[in-house]
Amino acid sequence: MTSETPESFATELRCIDCGMAAPLGYRLQCSFCGGLLELAYDETALARRGPGVLAGTGLWRYAPVLPIADPAHRVTLGEGRTPLLECPALARHLGVRRLRVKFEGPNPTGTVKDRSSTTAVAAALQFGFTATSVVSSGNAGSSIAAYSARAGLRSLIFAYEKASAPKLLHMAATATDLVIYQGVYDDLITLWDRLVEDRLFFDCGASRNAYKHEGKKTIAYEIAEQMGWRVPDVVVAPVAVGETFIAAHRGFSEMERLGWIARRPLMVAAQATRANAVASAWRENRPLQPLRIGYTVAEGLAAGNPGRKGEWVLRILRETSGVAGDAEDEEILRAQALLARAEGIWAGPTGVAALAVLQRLLAEKAVDPDASICVIVSETGLKTEAPPPSRQGIAFDEESLRRLVRERLGIGG
Ligand SMILES: [Zn+2]
Structure with missing residues (x-):
């Protein structure tokens, strides 16, 4: 392994409620108490190595503290390293x-969603899934769709009917399947979460998946x-x-x-x-x-x-x-x-x-x-929909242009 592809130090999953450990695998909750799971790492080794264990640029620079073992699964669009x-x-x-x-x-x-989409889609590859899905108000949907496309996976995106036009355009362009849902996120997420159990797709939702969350x-x-x-x-x-x-x-x-x-x-x-x-x-x-x-x-x-x-x-x-x-x-x-x-x-x-x-x-x-x-x-303003300022244009000749520039910049004479 080269210094550009640092290894993952993930060791197991651990329940946040009862502390029960489980092997690294596609598990969404504790089999003992039903609690949420979080990832655990070889902290002794990470403490000994210090930040020097990090290598490369962007989000995957932090691969030692992420749960994706095979560098081939570390899908990227250049996320992270934000200012x-x-x-x-x-x-x-x-x-x-x-x-x-x-x-x-x-x-x-x-959006910040790209940090979790990259580890979610990487985990979908790691666990052999061919499709992803998410219920979204817009940002998660476009992010999961983009990363799934990058990884060669199908994406089934459920988008909020009131999502902004730029977000819908983005999802329509990148998703394999885009479905608009009525109501708000809460209306669909409970139903969708039950389908996750059928393993028809990899869970890219925000409620349980520790691998997604981790990014x-x-x-x-x-x-x-x-x-x-x-x-x-x-x-x-x-x-x-x-x-x-x-x-x-x-x-x-x-x-x-x-x-x-x-x-x-x-x-x-x-x-x-x-x-x-x-x-x-x-x-x-x-x-x-x-x-x-x-x-x-x-x-x-x-x-x-x-x-x-x-x-x-x-x-x-x-x-x-x-x-x-x-x-x-x-x-x-x-x-x-x-x-x-x-x-x-x-x-x-x-x-x-x-x-x-x-x-x-x-x-x-x-x-x-x-x-x-x-x-x-957490997000750019460039995907927001809002009424634009007036589009009333002005016709200029040189003199009227000069006058306007002097006026606007407060230059007398
Ligand atoms: Zn538990």
Whole structure:
């Protein structure tokens, strides 16, 4: 094996509830208690080798802490290695000491989903599946379809009827089969999840598959590596079902145990107010209760029933003194405009929800403005559908053009 194809140190699956171990295989829950599974690694070897065990570029640089053994299965479209942007103007605007944005828009399909799609589709190859499927509001669907195409697998994508036109176009172009469903994510996911048991396709959903989930852990590794194996004091992550939040926390905790970083950051869970099952349960200190939700501009956060992953997010928040919050659609759209104008970062509403929630938590004094803060902005704005500004064109001659330029730039005479 060359240094460009580092080996995986994955050893087994382990139940997050009862701790029962299971061999590495396509298993979606604990056979003993039905709990969710997470991957375990040879941490003694990883601690001994240190970050020097990493090799190559992009997401598969982190292959030692991912569960894909054969380098031939490591399908890639060039995901990962997204920028960690210092945002001084935005920090001044929010009144915080130091703010960074981990911007996931530059991923191949424009979202953080590519991190989990690459390991999901790689795992589908690893376990000999020929088809993938997912239920999506748009981002996961286009991402899974693209990675499945890249791997030569069929993809059966169920897409939200209110998904934006750019996302639907993207899915139609890349999916083998695209089916539009009525209602919201929660309406279909329970039925689809039952079909997963029939093994007609590889489960690329967000609710159970540990192999898919694991790819998103690389966002934590990348943030730490980009900061020279240090971490911010606070990381704000969006929560729909909880995959990005849980995986980021997993990554930071793992690095802390391995001694690669000194301590993990405080995690903040960010939701849209119109789909705030986790944030409201956290605030009211009660168990998770599914919500019946309507439309939110943060389409990717439109899940009212995060299920067991939602409970996992709550467990992390309670065990680590984390914080949860939510933001109204209007606040999310204002945060989108602010991020674009203040820092030139154009993100979709799903992507900036975490920033909107941070603003609210700062106003409520629930987050320390003297902390160094990193906000995960999970998607590009280029796949968002919105009415364009006026298309009323102006006819120019040289003189009227000169006049307009001087006027707009405030140049007198
Ligand atoms: Zn168990």
